[in-house]
Amino acid sequence: MSEPTPHKVTMEKIVSLCKRRGFIFQSSEIYGGLGGCWDYGPLGVELKRNVKNAWWRSVVQERDDVVGLDASILMHPQVWVASGHVENFADLLSDCKACKHRFRADHVKDDKCPDCGGELTAPRKFNLMFRTFVGPVEDSASVVYLRPETAQGIFADYETVQGALRKKPPFGIAQVGKAFRNEITPGNFTFRTREFEQMEIEFFVKPGTDEKWHKDWLDARFAWYAGLGIRKDRLRLREHAKDELAHYAKACFDVEYLFPEPLGWSEIEGIANRTDFDLKQHSKYSGKDLSFFDEESKERYTPYVIEPSAGADRGSLAFLLDAYDEEEVKGETRVVLRFHPDIAPIKVAVLPLSKKETLVPTAREVHAEVRRHVMSQYDDAQSIGRRYRRQDETGTPLCVTVDFQTLEDKAVTIRERDTMQQVRVPIAEVTSAVRQALDGGWSAVAETYPKVAGKE
Amino acid sequence: MSEPTPHKVTMEKIVSLCKRRGFIFQSSEIYGGLGGCWDYGPLGVELKRNVKNAWWRSVVQERDDVVGLDASILMHPQVWVASGHVENFADLLSDCKACKHRFRADHVKDDKCPDCGGELTAPRKFNLMFRTFVGPVEDSASVVYLRPETAQGIFADYETVQGALRKKPPFGIAQVGKAFRNEITPGNFTFRTREFEQMEIEFFVKPGTDEKWHKDWLDARFAWYAGLGIRKDRLRLREHAKDELAHYAKACFDVEYLFPEPLGWSEIEGIANRTDFDLKQHSKYSGKDLSFFDEESKERYTPYVIEPSAGADRGSLAFLLDAYDEEEVKGETRVVLRFHPDIAPIKVAVLPLSKKETLVPTAREVHAEVRRHVMSQYDDAQSIGRRYRRQDETGTPLCVTVDFQTLEDKAVTIRERDTMQQVRVPIAEVTSAVRQALDGGWSAVAETYPKVAGKE
Numbered sequence: 001m002s003e004p005t006p007h008k009v010t011m012e013k014i015v016s017l018c019k020r021r022g023f024i025f026q027s028s029e030i031y032g033g034l035g036g037c038w039d040y041g042p043l044g045v046e047l048k049r050n051v052k053n054a055w056w057r058s059v060v061q062e063r064d065d066v067v068g069l070d071a072s073i074l075m076h077p078q079v080w081v082a083s084g085h086v087e088n089f090a091d092l093l094s095d096c097k098a099c100k101h102r103f104r105a106d107h108v109k110d111d112k113c114p115d116c117g118g119e120l121t122a123p124r125k126f127n128l129m130f131r132t133f134v135g136p137v138e139d140s141a142s143v144v145y146l147r148p149e150t151a152q153g154i155f156a157d158y159e160t161v162q163g164a165l166r167k168k169p170p171f172g173i174a175q176v177g178k179a180f181r182n183e184i185t186p187g188n189f190t191f192r193t194r195e196f197e198q199m200e201i202e203f204f205v206k207p208g209t210d211e212k213w214h215k216d217w218l219d220a221r222f223a224w225y226a227g228l229g230i231r232k233d234r235l236r237l238r239e240h241a242k243d244e245l246a247h248y249a250k251a252c253f254d255v256e257y258l259f260p261e262p263l264g265w266s267e268i269e270g271i272a273n274r275t276d277f278d279l280k281q282h283s284k285y286s287g288k289d290l291s292f293f294d295e296e297s298k299e300r301y302t303p304y305v306i307e308p309s310a311g312a313d314r315g316s317l318a319f320l321l322d323a324y325d326e327e328e329v330k331g332e333t334r335v336v337l338r339f340h341p342d343i344a345p346i347k348v349a350v351l352p353l354s355k356k357e358t359l360v361p362t363a364r365e366v367h368a369e370v371r372r373h374v375m376s377q378y379d380d381a382q383s384i385g386r387r388y389r390r391q392d393e394t395g396t397p398l399c400v401t402v403d404f405q406t407l408e409d410k411a412v413t414i415r416e417r418d419t420m421q422q423v424r425v426p427i428a429e430v431t432s433a434v435r436q437a438l439d440g441g442w443s444a445v446a447e448t449y450p451k452v453a454g455k456e
Numbered sequence: 457m458s459e460p461t462p463h464k465v466t467m468e469k470i471v472s473l474c475k476r477r478g479f480i481f482q483s484s485e486i487y488g489g490l491g492g493c494w495d496y497g498p499l500g501v502e503l504k505r506n507v508k509n510a511w512w513r514s515v516v517q518e519r520d521d522v523v524g525l526d527a528s529i530l531m532h533p534q535v536w537v538a539s540g541h542v543e544n545f546a547d548l549l550s551d552c553k554a555c556k557h558r559f560r561a562d563h564v565k566d567d568k569c570p571d572c573g574g575e576l577t578a579p580r581k582f583n584l585m586f587r588t589f590v591g592p593v594e595d596s597a598s599v600v601y602l603r604p605e606t607a608q609g610i611f612a613d614y615e616t617v618q619g620a621l622r623k624k625p626p627f628g629i630a631q632v633g634k635a636f637r638n639e640i641t642p643g644n645f646t647f648r649t650r651e652f653e654q655m656e657i658e659f660f661v662k663p664g665t666d667e668k669w670h671k672d673w674l675d676a677r678f679a680w681y682a683g684l685g686i687r688k689d690r691l692r693l694r695e696h697a698k699d700e701l702a703h704y705a706k707a708c709f710d711v712e713y714l715f716p717e718p719l720g721w722s723e724i725e726g727i728a729n730r731t732d733f734d735l736k737q738h739s740k741y742s743g744k745d746l747s748f749f750d751e752e753s754k755e756r757y758t759p760y761v762i763e764p765s766a767g768a769d770r771g772s773l774a775f776l777l778d779a780y781d782e783e784e785v786k787g788e789t790r791v792v793l794r795f796h797p798d799i800a801p802i803k804v805a806v807l808p809l810s811k812k813e814t815l816v817p818t819a820r821e822v823h824a825e826v827r828r829h830v831m832s833q834y835d836d837a838q839s840i841g842r843r844y845r846r847q848d849e850t851g852t853p854l855c856v857t858v859d860f861q862t863l864e865d866k867a868v869t870i871r872e873r874d875t876m877q878q879v880r881v882p883i884a885e886v887t888s889a890v891r892q893a894l895d896g897g898w899s900a901v902a903e904t905y906p907k908v909a910g911k912e
Contacts, residue, residue, distance in 0.1 A: 022620030028532030028612050030742040034590070034600070037530050039613055042523035042621060042629075049512075049524075056505075061827060064834055067498035068505075072651045073634060074493050076484030093592055102592045132586040132602065134491070134650065136549055136558045136640055144490070146588065146602075153495065156484050161497055164478030166837070173498075178529060178634065184592055194590065195528045286486040371517060378520055381622070 004233045007260045009324035014260075014317075015189055017335075021394055023047065023320070023345075024190060036186030036194030038313075043394055046345035046375060048197075048316045052176050054342050055199045055310065058224055059174045066172040066201060067165060071153025073178060074134065074144050082285035083152050083278065085129060085145075091184055092123035102126075104184050128181045146180035151307060153177075154202040155278045159290055162204075169292060169303045170213060172203035176312065188263055190313045197312035204303035206294075207276065210250070213306050214273045218253055221269055221308050225255065225315075229340030230322045234258040236265065248277030255310075257318040268318050269310040276302040319343050323395055329420075337395030338418055341438040346396045347374040348434055351387050353403040355380050363402040366412060366430060370400070373431060374438065392417055398437055400430060413452055416442045423449035460689045463716045465780035470773075471645055473791075477850055479503065479776070479801075480646060492642030492650035494769075499850055502801035502831060504653075504772045508632050510798050511655045511766065514680055515630050522628040522657060523621060527609025529634060530590065530600050538741035539608050539734065541585060541601075547640055548579035558582075560640050584637045602636035607763060609633075610658040611734045615746055625748060625759045626669060628659035632768065644719055646769045653768035660759035662750075663732065666706070669762050670729045674709055677725055677764050681711065681771075685796035686778045690714040692721065704733030711766075713774040724774050725766040732758040775799050779851055785876075793851030794874055797894040802852045803830040804890055807843050809859040811836050819858040822868060822886060826856070829887060830894065848873055854893055856886060869908055872898045879905035 018024040022041035026033035040048055060068045080086045092105035098118025105123035113120055130146040133139075147153065154173045161173055176199050186192050205213045218237060226232050240252040252272040256265045279302050283290045291302045323337040341347065348370050352363035363378070370376040377396070379387050384401065391399055401413040406427075414433060415422045423446060425433045437445045474480040478497035482489035496504055516524045536542045548561035554574025561579035569576055586602040589595075603609065610629045617629055632655050642648050661669045674693060682688050696708040708728040712721045735758050739746045747758045779793040797803065804826050808819035819834070826832040833852070835843050840857065847855055857869040862883070870889060871878045879902060881889045893901045 019616075020620065022617060025613075025616050027528040027530070027609075028535055029616055030612055030738065030744045031532035031534045034528070034530060034532045036590075037528040039528055039609065040526040041613070041617055042525065045524040045526040048526065061831055064823075068501040069498065070496040070501040070504065072483040072490070072493040072495055074483070074490060074636070074651050076487035076490045078487045079484055126592050130588040130590075132588045134586075134638060136582050136638070153483075156486055157481075157495055157497070160475075160481050160485055161478060164476065165498060180530070182590060182592070195530050282486065288486045367520075375517055 002233045004258050005231055007258075007321065007324070008326045009321055010260050011189060011263070014321055014324065017324075017393070018044065018189075018320070023394075036183055036192075038190050038193060043345040044316070047319070047339075047343065048312060050343045050345070051316050051319060052197075052199060052312055054228060055224070055312075055315075056174070056176065059172075059201055065170055066174050066203070067161065067167070069154055069157060069161060069173050069175045070177065071150070071157055071175065073147050073180075075147060075153060075156060077144055078285055079152050079156050079282075080129065080145050082281045083155075084281070085148060085152075086127070089129055089148060090125040090127045093126040093184070094120040094123050096120055102184075107185070126184075128183065130180050130182050148181050149179050149309075150175045150177045150198045150200045151202060151309065152278075154200070155282050158202075158204070158279065158282075159288060162292075168294070170203065170205045170209065172201045172306075174199075174201045176200075188259075190317050191259070191263060191266065193313065196314075199310040199312050199315070201306075201308045202274075202278075203306040203308070204279075204292075205306060207301055207304045210273055210275070210304040210306065214251060214271070217271055217306050217308050221271060221310070222255060225257075225268070225318075228319070228343055229338070230257065230318060234322060238265070246272070246274075248275055249273060250275050257314075257322070259318070259321065266314075267311075268314045269308060271306070271308045274305040274307050276304055278305060279303060334389065334392060336392040336417060339395040339397070341397050344395045344397050345375065346377045346391075346394065347398065347438055348376040349387070349391045349396050349399045350376060350378050351384060351399055351401045352380050353384055353401060358407060359402050359404070362406055362427075366400060366402060366427060369431060370434060373435065388415065398434060400434075414445070414449075416446070418442075419446075421446055422452040424452055425449050458689045460714050461687055463714075463777065463780070464782045465777055466716050467645060467719070470777055470780065473780075473849070474500065474645075474776070479850075492639055492648075494646050494649060499801040500772075503775070503795075503799065504768060506799045506801070507772050507775060508653075508655060508768055510684060511680070511768075511771075512630070512632065515628075515657055521626060522630050522659070523617065523623070525610060525613060525617060525629050525631045526633065527606070527613055527631060529603050529636075531603060531609060531612060533600055534741055535608050535612050535738075536585065536601050538737045539611075540737070541604060541608075542583070545585060545604060546581040546583045549582040549640070550576040550579050552576055558640075563641075582640075584639065586636050586638050604637050605635050605765075606631045606633045606654045606656045607658060607734075607765065610656070611738050614658075614660070614735065614738075615744060618748075624750070626659065626661045626665065628657045628762075630655075630657045632656075644715075646773050647715070647719060647722065649769060652770075655766040655768050655771070657762075657764045658730075658734075659762040659764070660735075660748075661762060663757055663760045666729055666731075666760040666762065670707060670727070673762050673764050674727055677727060677766070678711055681713075681724070681774075684775070684799055685794070686713065686774060690778060694721070702728070702730075704731055705729060706731050713770075713778070715774070715777065722770075723767075724770045725764060727762070727764045730761040730763050732760055734761060735759060790845065790848060792848040792873060795851040795853070797853050800851045800853050801831065802833045802847075802850065803854065803894055804832040805843070805847045805852050805855045806832060806834050807840060807855055807857045808836050809840055809857060814863060815858050815860070818862055818883075822856060822858060822883060825887060826890060830890065844871065854890060856890075870901070870905075872902070874898075875902075877902055878908040880908055881905050 023044035027037035096113035096118045099116040135142045250273040254267040255269040257268045279290045293300045323339045350367035352359040367378045399415040479500035483493035552569035552574045555572040589598045591598045706729040710723040711725040735746045749756045779795045806823035808815040823834045855871040
């Protein structure tokens with residue numbers, strides 16, 4: 001594997017850009033924020049939608065062996081007993097007997113409080129699931145949890161989905177949705193948060209074929225990130241050591257991305273072989289037989305599960321960081337987010353060269369036509385150079401400029417973000433040229449239309 | 457207004473169809489379900505995604521005056537103090553002093569318990585927000601709420617979004633997301649649930665222009681439902697009477713859909729003029745000035761807000777019910793969901809006439825090509841007639857059939873769901889014919905290609 005390309009971005013820079021340009025900022029900022037919760041602004045919400053839609057397209061639309069699901073966040077509490085979360089999804093915490101502050105046992109070195117020097121209690125289990133109460137009475141019978149993972153919704157619905165669609169292994173169920181963990185120490189921007197969004201697949205296979213399917217999913221998921229533009233030298237698969245594995249897992253690999261320091265190589269997706277643990281647990285606790293009878297081979301078995309579990313927030317952050325570039329242009333630093341067109345929040349910006357009334361109607365018409373097909377932004381504020389820079393900084397692949405010559409030749413300039421090349425395209429062909437550039441790459445468009453001299 | 461078309465569907469029928477075909481079913485069903493929570497299966501998740509995407513396209517992509525947002529579900533608790541929810545978002549409940557059961561005060565006629573005849577307490581306020589605790593200590597300082605509406609996330613982020621995008625009123629912020637209410641009596645399938653998804657816009661305008669904008673949004677939102685195929689005679693706008701209005705609202709209209717009995721005319725979207733109540737409350741509680749200074753007119757004002765607030769679950773249910781039709785075909789009852797193509801979960805089914813090996817490779821190829829563009833399903837189980845019926849019942853607009861003649865003429869049959877007309881289309885033109893039928897309507901396709909005799 002080649003040496004990773006060094007980042008030109010730091011976490012501080014990306015946090016600042018995200019706030020300033022409306023990608024991502026703290027939840028409830030006007031009240032001082034809420035730790036571990038982040039909001040996606042106008043550009044961030046488009047970025048994250050694109051990531052989630054690209055994932056859905058890849059795993060549901062373009063495959064015949066995966067179907068979708070959207071289970072509720074609140075589920076029957078017994079789900080979390082069966083899954084083992086009520087018993088085991090916990091950190092060990094110690095309390096200070098003097099000042100009552102609480103610490104993760106693995107974060108304090110001795111038995112004295114880091115805040116006041118008081119004596120600490122012996123470590124006790126603290127469950128990371130958020131609890132609430134459903135119905136009007138707060139008692140143990142009505143306690144429910146905010147799901148700490150979307151996976152269990154798939155297992156709980158396995159029988160209903162399998163029955164309704166008469167699916168036979170190998171097949172999978174995919175889900176995108178929020179999950180919640182009461183992390184003691186959230187941090188690193190949107191990397192470790194209390195509220196986050198997962199993109200998970202549970203893929204059910206016949207025991208004995210599980211290792212082959214695990215390998216297939218590792219390849220497919222690694223290729224997905226690379227196909228959407230993340231540099232391969234900043235991606236790796238890391239196999240879990242035996243002592244890292246959950247007790248039910250036969251094997252697990254993380255897709256890791258090389259984040260800037262201090263994070264470094266860190267997980268953006270985990271791909272585990274969970275064996276038949278989950279279906280057997282839910283069979284046991286629900287009393288429903290979740291084994292599968294194969295009519296052809298006359299065999300009965302409980303399917304093994306391969307679980308590619310991706311973080312939509314971590315993925316979005318990796319796409320943001322990896323897209324970030326800086327270069328010198330005309331003696332100034334150009335910041336550009338080199339997003340893959342499928343991921344870019346805004347695909348096209350339509351810019352009248354000036355606010356003159358002669359240009360505006362045509363620019364508005366072009367914009368109205370383009371936005372029927374893709375996300376387009378109309379911008380007429382400040383100089384054309386500053387508007388290009390602004391679009392570069394938010395990763396817009398194409399700028400369409402309406403200038404005074406347009407009134408004569410009925411053509412516009414299309415400028416490409418990465419090369420800063422410009423070509424002249426008849427207004428009637430703008431939509432098809434835009435589609436060609438976004439779907440098939442810029443070079444075909446650059447070859448078809450006359451280049452405009454110079455770059456910007 | 458014309459008399460509403462009577463429904464051929466009942467709530468029982470749609471609940472049964474939804475369960476059987478994998479649209480919607482109870483959450484955690486294998487554990488007996490969780491009241492007021494529902495899961496969307498493989499077809500339901502596509503339906504709801506289509507509804508949400510059509511909404512986003514209509515209000516964000518196709519407008520220049522609305523931007524998107526995705527705020528977190530957990531927010532700073534002060535948000536809900538400022539909004540009035542901590543104080544006022546409550547039902548009045550009475551407890552039975554004997555059996556301890558709890559009742560909504562407006563559901564019990566006298567002061568005796570309906571269950572045991574015991575004496576009831578005086579009504580007390582019961583807040584409908586779900587509470588949980590963030591961080592490792594459960595005390596009042598760390599209480600947070602699951603948001604009971606997405607609207608307040610928009611108000612809390614108003615200043616950040618407005619600043620990052622330099623937006624001036626009139627402009628809006630749109631958001632899709634989950635909200636939670638601890639309803640005492642959820643019911644009517646997905647109509648009243650404890651966990652639900654909203655599609656909300658807060659549209660900020662200059663005071664004095666609010667009535668005009670309210671009218672514009674009423675027209676736009678009514679037209680959206682009708683444009684996606686809901687019968688106009690089952691839609692109406694109903695103005696709230698003065699005594700129905702929230703204390704801060706200047707006016708409010710509901711978009712109502714005529715559900716089957718017992719629901720009847722019921723709200724699927726509320727469109728309120730919320731005045732400057734919310735921004736002023738958040739100014740007061742956060743200490744941040746949320747008024748706007750208009751550079752052109754040199755006026756300072758706190759924007760008024762028009763709020764079109766739609767339910768994604770109620771909307772999806774209305775689309776399902778309205779699409780439902782039954783008709784007599786060849787002496788049998790055909791059930792068909794006449795979804796608008798944009799809403800239909802699966803757009804195309806590719807069906808080899810038989811499982812014979814001669815047909816399968818071609819059918820697989822056609823399917824692989826079609827699914828690059830739209831949701832397509834490959835189905836080779838049972839007779840062709842039963843497969844058509846199955847696709848009708850889930851609302852698939854087009855069936856592409858590969859038959860023995862295909863091997864000779866390199867053409868396939870495309871059958872349209874509503875008319876059951878069939879045309880013969882060369883394989884090379886299937887994708888363009890499918891796109892034409894889905895985007896422009898069937899009639900153009902029916903005129904272009906030779907009809908196949910008979911209907912089915």
